[in-house]
Amino acid sequence: xxxxxxxxxxxxxxxxxxxxxxxxxxxxxxxxxxxxxxxxxxxxxxxxxxxxxxxxxxxxxxxxxxxxxxxxxxxxxxxxxxxxxxxxxxxxxxxxxxxxxxxxxxxxxxxxxxxxxxxxxxxxxxxxxxxxxxxxxx
Numbered sequence: 001x002x003x004x005x006x007x008x009x010x011x012x013x014x015x016x017x018x019x020x021x022x023x024x025x026x027x028x029x030x031x032x033x034x035x036x037x038x039x040x041x042x043x044x045x046x047x048x049x050x051x052x053x054x055x056x057x058x059x060x061x062x063x064x065x066x067x068x069x070x071x072x073x074x075x076x077x078x079x080x081x082x083x084x085x086x087x088x089x090x091x092x093x094x095x096x097x098x099x100x101x102x103x104x105x106x107x108x109x110x111x112x113x114x115x116x117x118x119x120x121x122x123x124x125x126x127x128x129x130x131x132x133x134x135x136x137x138x
Contacts, residue, residue, distance in 0.1 A: 004050050004099040015049065020123040024049050024101040027086070029092070032066025033040070035122025044074070045120075045130040050099040052078050055118070063110070065115055068125065070118040071110050081106060094118055 007015065008025070015021045022028035038045075038057075045055040045068075055070045063069035073079040073129035075078045083090065084105065094103045104123045110117030 003097075011049070017123070020048060023096055023121045023123050024103075027084075027102040029104075030067070030121045030123050031091055034066075035068065038068070038125075038127040039124075041129050043127055045070075045125040045127055047096040047099060047101055048124055048126050049101040049102070050096060051126075052096060053128075054079060054096065054103070057122070057127075061111060063119070065117070067104060067119050068122050069110070070120065071112075071116060073118065074112045074134045079103075094120065 001135075015024065015067075019028075019030060023076050025031055028044050041057070042052045043057045043061075045057070046053050054073055056074055058071045059072050059074075061069055061071060080095045080097035081092050082095065084093035086093075091105045091107075093104050094102060095101060100118040101124060105116065107117045107119060108115055
């Protein structure tokens with residue numbers, strides 16, 4: 001798949017919200033506990049910039065860190081990692097490999113079996129609930 005590339009103006013227009021733009025395109029971070037959460041039920045979390053499926057609801061857990069946390073991305077997710085030395089720290093940044101959106105960071109303090117905690121900005125994700133099958137129309 002070809003990488004999605006847009007100008008800053010095109011991303012601003014596509015995303016609409018300034019916080020979402022700053023987080024996904026400039027590696028900002030939303031305030032802890034500022035995201036209202038996601039609906040209940042099964043589903044998939046998609047990149048808010050390009051729509052690629054990144055995380056399954058089954059991998060989401062409550063870490064207490066103030067951001068959505070996942071133990072692993074989807075098997076086929078276009079999730080990339082790179083070293084982030086900003087703010088005087090050494091961390092692993094998590095990005096959408098399809099559009100280079102900054103998603104958050106991954107830390108080695110999560111639950112089994114991976115032991116990882118993908119700490120992801122809520123504004124970088126859109127939740128798509130699983131569609132229930134309606135057999136009444138048959």
